[in-house]
Amino acid sequence: MLLQQVVNGVMLGSTYALIAIGYTLVFGVLHLVHLAHGEVFMIGAFIGLYVVLWTGGGVVPALVGALLGTALLGVLIELVAFRPIRARGGHFLAPMISTIGVGIVLQEVATRLFGSELVGFPHRLEPVTFRLGPLTVTSLQLLILGVALALMIALHVFVARTRLGMAMRATAENLLTARLLGINTTRIILLTFAIASALGGAAGVLVGLSFNAISPFMGIDMGVKGLAIMLIGGLGNIHGAMLGGMALGVIEVLSVAYLASSYRDAFAFAMMIAILLLRPQGLFGSAEAVESRV
Amino acid sequence: MVRRGLSHALVLAATLSLAAGALSPAMAEIKIGVLLPLSGKASQYGITQEVGLRMAEAELEKLKIKGEAVKLIVYDTRGDNPEAINLTRKLIHSDKVLLVLGPFFSAECEVAFPIANQGKTPIITAAAAKPGIAAKNRPWAFRMALTSDKLNGPLVDRWQAANKGQIKKVVVLTDTKDAFTKADGTQVFPGVLKAKGIEVIDNISFQTGDIDFSAQVTKVKGLSPDGIVVVGLYNEGGNVVREIRKQGLQQPVIGALGMSEAKFIEIAGPAGEGVMVVNPFWADNPDTRVAAWVAEYTKSGKTPNNAATLIYDSLFITKQCIEKAGVTNQPDDLARDRERLKDCWTGVKGYPGITGSIAINADGDAVLEPFVLVVKNGRFELVR
Numbered sequence: 001m002l003l004q005q006v007v008n009g010v011m012l013g014s015t016y017a018l019i020a021i022g023y024t025l026v027f028g029v030l031h032l033v034h035l036a037h038g039e040v041f042m043i044g045a046f047i048g049l050y051v052v053l054w055t056g057g058g059v060v061p062a063l064v065g066a067l068l069g070t071a072l073l074g075v076l077i078e079l080v081a082f083r084p085i086r087a088r089g090g091h092f093l094a095p096m097i098s099t100i101g102v103g104i105v106l107q108e109v110a111t112r113l114f115g116s117e118l119v120g121f122p123h124r125l126e127p128v129t130f131r132l133g134p135l136t137v138t139s140l141q142l143l144i145l146g147v148a149l150a151l152m153i154a155l156h157v158f159v160a161r162t163r164l165g166m167a168m169r170a171t172a173e174n175l176l177t178a179r180l181l182g183i184n185t186t187r188i189i190l191l192t193f194a195i196a197s198a199l200g201g202a203a204g205v206l207v208g209l210s211f212n213a214i215s216p217f218m219g220i221d222m223g224v225k226g227l228a229i230m231l232i233g234g235l236g237n238i239h240g241a242m243l244g245g246m247a248l249g250v251i252e253v254l255s256v257a258y259l260a261s262s263y264r265d266a267f268a269f270a271m272m273i274a275i276l277l278l279r280p281q282g283l284f285g286s287a288e289a290v291e292s293r294v
Numbered sequence: 295m296v297r298r299g300l301s302h303a304l305v306l307a308a309t310l311s312l313a314a315g316a317l318s319p320a321m322a323e324i325k326i327g328v329l330l331p332l333s334g335k336a337s338q339y340g341i342t343q344e345v346g347l348r349m350a351e352a353e354l355e356k357l358k359i360k361g362e363a364v365k366l367i368v369y370d371t372r373g374d375n376p377e378a379i380n381l382t383r384k385l386i387h388s389d390k391v392l393l394v395l396g397p398f399f400s401a402e403c404e405v406a407f408p409i410a411n412q413g414k415t416p417i418i419t420a421a422a423a424k425p426g427i428a429a430k431n432r433p434w435a436f437r438m439a440l441t442s443d444k445l446n447g448p449l450v451d452r453w454q455a456a457n458k459g460q461i462k463k464v465v466v467l468t469d470t471k472d473a474f475t476k477a478d479g480t481q482v483f484p485g486v487l488k489a490k491g492i493e494v495i496d497n498i499s500f501q502t503g504d505i506d507f508s509a510q511v512t513k514v515k516g517l518s519p520d521g522i523v524v525v526g527l528y529n530e531g532g533n534v535v536r537e538i539r540k541q542g543l544q545q546p547v548i549g550a551l552g553m554s555e556a557k558f559i560e561i562a563g564p565a566g567e568g569v570m571v572v573n574p575f576w577a578d579n580p581d582t583r584v585a586a587w588v589a590e591y592t593k594s595g596k597t598p599n600n601a602a603t604l605i606y607d608s609l610f611i612t613k614q615c616i617e618k619a620g621v622t623n624q625p626d627d628l629a630r631d632r633e634r635l636k637d638c639w640t641g642v643k644g645y646p647g648i649t650g651s652i653a654i655n656a657d658g659d660a661v662l663e664p665f666v667l668v669v670k671n672g673r674f675e676l677v678r
Contacts, residue, residue, distance in 0.1 A: 012506050116337045120560075131542060136540070136541050211533065212561065218505075261501050261509075262470060264501070
């Protein structure tokens with residue numbers, strides 16, 4: 001019983017981690033809380049769904065479609081709602097407020113286009129269920145866990161080992177200096193938006209498949225949770241986002257199993273406050289990183 | 295010239311109508327207020343009901359009521375309680391409607407009904423199913439829907455019969471966020487089950503809007519009941535049933551009123567097979583009148599449900615009442631007209647609606663015949 005509940009929690013947590021990694025990337029590079037990320041995630045789910053409905057394909061075309069579609073959306077958001085505002089050099093909160101606006105627009109557009117009804121992927125894509133003794137896991141849950149882990153490692157390698165990743169880190173460190181050193185920071189910022197959004201889009205497809213619940217409002221709760229995970233993981237730390245996601249998933253599931261479902265979010269967020277009280281820099285963040293960002 | 299001609303025509307028309315008014319009081323257009331959730335998260339419920347409403351409106355455009363046009367004043371409550379209060383006030387006091395149809399949700403009715411009661415205006419919800427909401431706001435409030443306490447008894451009986459009396463202990467899964475399912479799952483179902491000698495070993499909660507039900511279902515698995523009662527709306531209910539089958543539980547399942555809709559089958563998919571539900575309206579009813587109505591409704595591209603037939607029937611009962619109860623529809627006679635309509639609604643008996651034969655009881659609640667249905671090959675079939 002307890003073991004199955006922990007498995008349930010880890011599986012739920014890996015979907016949270018998928019979303020949190022996108023947030024973390026944007027924050028890590030731009031120090032921007034991208035509040036439309038939840039909506040990008042939602043659009044990704046819808047793109048995946050329509051790719052499946054129109055082409056009759058499976059999970060792979062849906063994922064590819066969502067990756068490409070949301071990468072494009074990310075670029076669009078950067079060009080329309082981020083770059084012009086940053087260029088004017090207003091208050092540092094202005095870009096964040098602008099992303100809230102983008103989120104609302106995306107939600108309304110999705111409601112107009114797709115309706116507010118909950119929809120799911122066709123049932124032929126239903127995952128295979130594996131039973132290992134008393135434990136039940138589905139192929140999809142394993143896929144989500146695998147994708148989340150793979151993304152985490154790939155991103156880590158990309159950021160730490162490649163030239164582009166190095167440029168990204170330089171941009172994160174100091175925008176002006178990076179530009180003086182000949183790095184095209186404008187392009188790096190655009191790239192960051194594209195990658196983070198693509199990750200969000202892929203997460204949308206996987207969550208849509210797993211929970212059978214795609215709606216224009218699916219990004220709201222998931223967005224808040226992704227944001228919170230980024231905080232407990234240590235702002236801008238990709239491993240932290242992964243572990244933070246798992247932690248939140250397990251805490252939620254256990255609170256539902258042993259308390260009541262109405263405590264689900266209250267308990268999870270109380271734990272989060274406790275973690276932040278004990279470790280203000282988050283699980284993986286370093287103290288200097290926090291200071292340098294304040 | 296054209297403008298002058300027009301104003302002459304207007305003056306002439308006004309004089310004529312004044313003259314007519316002096317001779318015999320002509321009726322102005324008949325105003326009926328409607329409250330629906332048409333936007334926001336709950337809009338799907340309002341939109342299916344609106345199709346039924348517009349069907350009735352289109353028919354009334356031809357039929358007219360006492361030769362007068364009917365004007366529906368439709369407002370969107372967004373499923374929001376404060377909005378329901380404000381709009382009920384607006385309909386009663388500024389739009390001066392004869393009667394209000396709506397609001398949709400039990401929680402909205404609980405706050406809007408007292409307003410109508412104070413304003414002495416009949417108010418009829420065609421959806422809210424929480425027991426007692428009309429009874430608390432007599433004499434002006436009515437509920438054109440079957441309360442869950444009258445639905446769940448027949449459902450449990452047929453379920454027990456289908457399982458040869460083997461259901462001794464069950465687990466109830468309740469959506470405790472929704473006002474209706476909360477009352478249904480924590481009071482009505484446990485009461486009915488106890489009366490039929492079935493023990494409820496646990497009552498586990500989930501919330502409207504939840505997407506992950508793994509923890510709840512794993513808990514059910516550990517309790518190994520003979521059967522599972524899911525008290526949710528169709529979205530969450532469908533996914534709870536899906537999770538139940540995914541975790542390999544084979545027990546028979548029944549679902550609450552909110553799950554007796556085509557959308558439930560769509561969400562649950564193959565996992566929904568064999569789930570029993572209950573509803574006063576059966577869309578696949580072979581009865582010719584129902585079938586014709588369903589065919590007309592389906593032209594909208596949507597699937598009808600009982601909320602759609604009930605608001606349709608409500609409007610036609612209102613038509614009958616306006617014709618029979620001597621409603622004059624004069625502005626200075628509004629209070630008396632509302633009184634007449636209330637008295638007429640109080641006495642509704644054996645009205646032949648699309649939903650079946652309809653009567654209103656002493657609590658202001660409709661009495662309808664419930665259909666117990668089972669999901670078979672992706673459709674609802676009648677359990678006899």
